[in-house]
Amino acid sequence: MRRDQDAIGQASRVRIHCGDLDRRTIAARHRKYDAYSWQRTRRAAAAVELMRVAAACRSDAARPMFSNIPILLTWLRIVLIPVFVVVYYVPDSWLGPVAKNWTAMSIFAVAAFTDWLDGYLARRWGEVSAFGAFLDPVADKLMVAAALIVLVWLERADSFLAIIIIGREIAISALREWMAQLGQTKSVAVAFIGKVKTVAQMTAIIALLLWENVIPGVSTPLLGEVALWVAAILTLWSMFHYLRLAAPHIGGPHQ
Numbered sequence: 572m573r574r575d576q577d578a579i580g581q582a583s584r585v586r587i588h589c590g591d592l593d594r595r596t597i598a599a600r601h602r603k604y605d606a607y608s609w610q611r612t613r614r615a616a617a618a619v620e621l622m623r624v625a626a627a628c629r630s631d632a633a634r635p636m637f638s639n640i641p642i643l644l645t646w647l648r649i650v651l652i653p654v655f656v657v658v659y660y661v662p663d664s665w666l667g668p669v670a671k672n673w674t675a676m677s678i679f680a681v682a683a684f685t686d687w688l689d690g691y692l693a694r695r696w697g698e699v700s701a702f703g704a705f706l707d708p709v710a711d712k713l714m715v716a717a718a719l720i721v722l723v724w725l726e727r728a729d730s731f732l733a734i735i736i737i738g739r740e741i742a743i744s745a746l747r748e749w750m751a752q753l754g755q756t757k758s759v760a761v762a763f764i765g766k767v768k769t770v771a772q773m774t775a776i777i778a779l780l781l782w783e784n785v786i787p788g789v790s791t792p793l794l795g796e797v798a799l800w801v802a803a804i805l806t807l808w809s810m811f812h813y814l815r816l817a818a819p820h821i822g823g824p825h826q
Contacts, residue, residue: 639696639698639700639703640689640692640696641690641692641693641698641703642689642698642700642703642706644688644689645685645689645703645706645707645710646706647682647685648686648710648711649713649714651679651681651682651714652682652714652717653717654678655674655675655678655682655717655718655721655780656717656721658678659675659721659724659725669783672780672781672782672783673781675721675780676777676780679714679718679776679777682714683776683777686710686711686714689703689707690707708744712741712744715737715740715772715776716740718780719733719736719737719776720733722776722779722780727782727792728775728795728796729799732799732800735803736772736802739807742810743809743813746814746817750817750820762809764805764808764809764812765809767805768805768808768809771799771801771805774794774798775795775797775799775802776795776799778791778792779795781795782795
């Protein structure tokens with residue numbers, strides 16, 4: 572009887588030990604399978620993401636320049652530049668001076684509105700592209716430069732203010748291009764002061780192109796002149812702001 576009890580106890584201990592071994596083995600196998608499954612899932616997700624990015628890059632590279640509405644609006648802004656310039660070359664017998672002012676101002680105002688609209692639609696519809704990011708500031712600078720040259724020609728704007736604004740646009744464009752080559756594009760991203768400068772600039776150009784008093788008690792030419800001075804001051808301020816941001820990268824290892 573004693574021997575039977577010892578045998579039964581030993582058998583129970585063996586079964587318990589074997590059960591522990593089985594549980595440990597099963598748990599280890601589960602961990603190994605979970606790790607393997609996680610690795611496979613991660614690799615599959617990475618492969619899917621890589622294919623998605625590659626497809627996006629291919630579609631962006633193969634996308635024609637006139638493929639979406641935001642880019643079409645940017646091209647429209649460029650096309651409108653010579654249109655509002657030509658307005659002032661139309662004979663007075665066809666279009667009187669006041670009508671010329673209203674027509675040129677309206678065309679420029681539409682072009683300025685597309686400047687906001689194309690960026691808004693591109694972000695809203697997810698159609699931001701490298702070509703659009705390149706073309707949009709080019710269109711803006713061409714539009715502003717053409718308008719300022721016309722205003723100087725019409726003797727409605729001081730030439731040195733136009734030189735300050737146009738020169739700043741060229742300098743900052745060159746600075747951004749150089750910073751992009753260094754991989755520091757975000758260092759000279761558009762700041763709030765640059766947006767305020769743009770608003771003052773557009774207000775000045777629209778008022779000086781219109782030249783006709785439309786608000787009782789407010790001189791449109793004076794409003795345009797004051798806004799242009801504000802734009803010129805903010806132009807210099809923003810230029811020094813961007814130069815200060817880029818200063819740490821000047822003369823660095825990337826020079």
